[in-house]
Amino acid sequence: MSCLQARSRGFFADRIRITAKSNNLLKTIAAMQNLQYNKCNRLTNENRLSLSHRRTEKHKKEFKNMAYVIGVDCGTSGTKTVLFDEIGTVIASKTIEYPMYQPKNGYAEQDPADWADAMVGTIKAVMAASGVDKRDVKGIGISGQMHGLVMLDADNRVLRRSIIWCDQRTAAEVAEMNEKLGEKKLIEITANPALTGWTAAKILWVKNNEPEIYEKCRHILLPKDYLRFILTGEYATEVSDASGMQLLDVPNRCWSEEVCTALGIDMSMLGRVYESSEITGTVTKKMADELGLCEGTVVVGGAGDNAAAAIGTGVCEDGKAFTTIGTSGVVFAHTSDISIDPKGRVHTCCAAVPDSWHVMGVTQGAGLSLKWFRDNFCNAEKETAKYMGVDEYYLMDKEAMTVPVGANRLLYLPYLMGERTPHLDPDARGVFFGLSAMHTKKDMLRAVLEGVSYSLRDCVEVFREMNISVSDMMACGGGGTSPLWRSMLADLYNCPVKTAASKEGPALGVALLALTGAGIYSSVPEACHAVVKTDKIQQPEAENVPEYEKYYQLYREIYPALKDKFAALAKL
Secondary structure (H helix, E strand, C coil): CHHHCCCCCCCCCCCCCCCHHHHHHHHHHHHHHHHHHHHHHHHHHHHHHHHHHHHHHHHHHHCCCCCEEEEEEECCCEEEEEEEECCCCEEEEEEEECCCECCCCCCCEECHHHHHHHHHHHHHHHHHHHCCCHHHEEEEEEEECCCCEEEECCCCCECCCEECCCCCCCHHHHHHHHHHHCHHHHHHHHCCCCCCCCHHHHHHHHHHHCHHHHHHCCEEECHHHHHHHHHHCCCEEEHHHHHHHCCEECCCCEECHHHHHHHCCCHHHECEEECCCCEEEECCHHHHHHHCCCCCCEEECCEEHHHHHHHHCCCCCCEEEEEEECCCEEEEEEECCCCCCCCCCCEEEECCCCCCEEEEEEECCHHHHHHHHHHHHCHHHHHHHHHHCCCHHHHHHHHHHCCCCCCCCCEEECCECEECCCCCECCCCCEEECCCCCCCHHHHHHHHHHHHHHHHHHHHHHHHHCCCCEEEEEEECHHHHCHHHHHHHHHHHCCCEEEECCCCCHHHHHHHHHHHHCCCCCCHHHHHHHHCCEEEEECCCCCHHHHHHHHHHHHHHHHHHHHHHHHHHHHC
16 A cells, blocks of 8 residues: 555646547646656765765764664565664665465465575675674564464474465364354453464464374474574564464463363474563574674564554554554554453454553455555546656545545445454445435545545444543554545544654564663663654544544444345355
């Protein structure tokens, strides 16, 4: 959803009809804008390296005793490593991509060797580019995609490709978990219902379908924890990522003997569990020599991707939350008291702040809904955007702004891929409700944006049922760059919606954990307060709040009325 970010070059035509007569004019305008843009861009490019050099030299002069940390973010598409100073300045950054394998429909796998190579390559790159003295690098934090399964034998060799978070092969194993433990017991201990994408079901799948591999397994690690092992030789994890395995006693922040015994999983295969800012090991001499670091550089627990993003956006205290609009949508809130939804509508996991937790609601078709609408109904906007040198989402935003709150009494349910929060219904489907002959494409576009916002508000409503307050909201992801979407969220949440000045997210989050573990800051909240800065703040508009509330309450009534019909449709 990064394409949601407007790349306007200073010109916008409110309405342009793409006709034979207007094409030449548009091309002329676009050419003029491109000339000006390219001129500016050349100047920017010519000065970028020297500016970076000046900043580095200034850094060396002003901060001779400055401490530095490395944040490694092992994602699905690639690994990004960022070198930060102790006040959060980006010194150098490098990303290396790698493939995902899908040997069968519904399968998703990656090679842990690709992650390791990418981590090694990116750390070497940022150290070489920065010119920072390796003695000044005080720690490393690692973030990673959650739920992935890495299996090692007695000689620490990887036994098979990692089955990663989006793999859906484990329906039978989910049923097995519910049978052996019961749905209620699973939620009580692991704070979540049995899920196909989470690690425990993947372990059972290997046990059931690849017994020869399972018999050789001696160590089970998560993706980022495999990278920790490469750096330190330690078998370890931390509470936020371990929460997504469904083997952790989430209220007590330790492995659950009851769950492991019931599932027949040997607890000796699981690494030691730490808090996210605790030191889990140090860089070995072999790795230090290869990476250009000092032997003994500390490696902290780190965090799962969303928990790391929370720290990177300052969501580390009660009342604070963030909303991410990518393909799916996530609403994430911090809580100092454990709170578990008995219906399993939201995830509860250990937070990266010691002795605290987070709750997370997921809506499946957030940015996906807007992309679907663009791809099927916005060819004119695409063509116009090419001529103007702007992003098509920018034009779509402008069009939707001309439509009043409520999209002229048109509502949209964004269930293109079923729904997770709050309905837990894979059969749910998208709906335009109230469509009439008066409605235009612009009305439908506005309804899509509002419908996604209503679905995110649904997540917040579940939080409120759980006595978790949200009074300070950060907006992240591609959707967070849209002024209109931020405005909708502020009005629907009835609280300010902010964006973070830094766009480094998880990498910054684990860097802050490393700064805490290394003793630069005394606590994770202190690190967040010192480093995380706010960029834009969108206040709720008083006149819009009651209008949105009226439509939202109607929106909430549509799914229950259609639930049985969705199920019937799925059987046809």
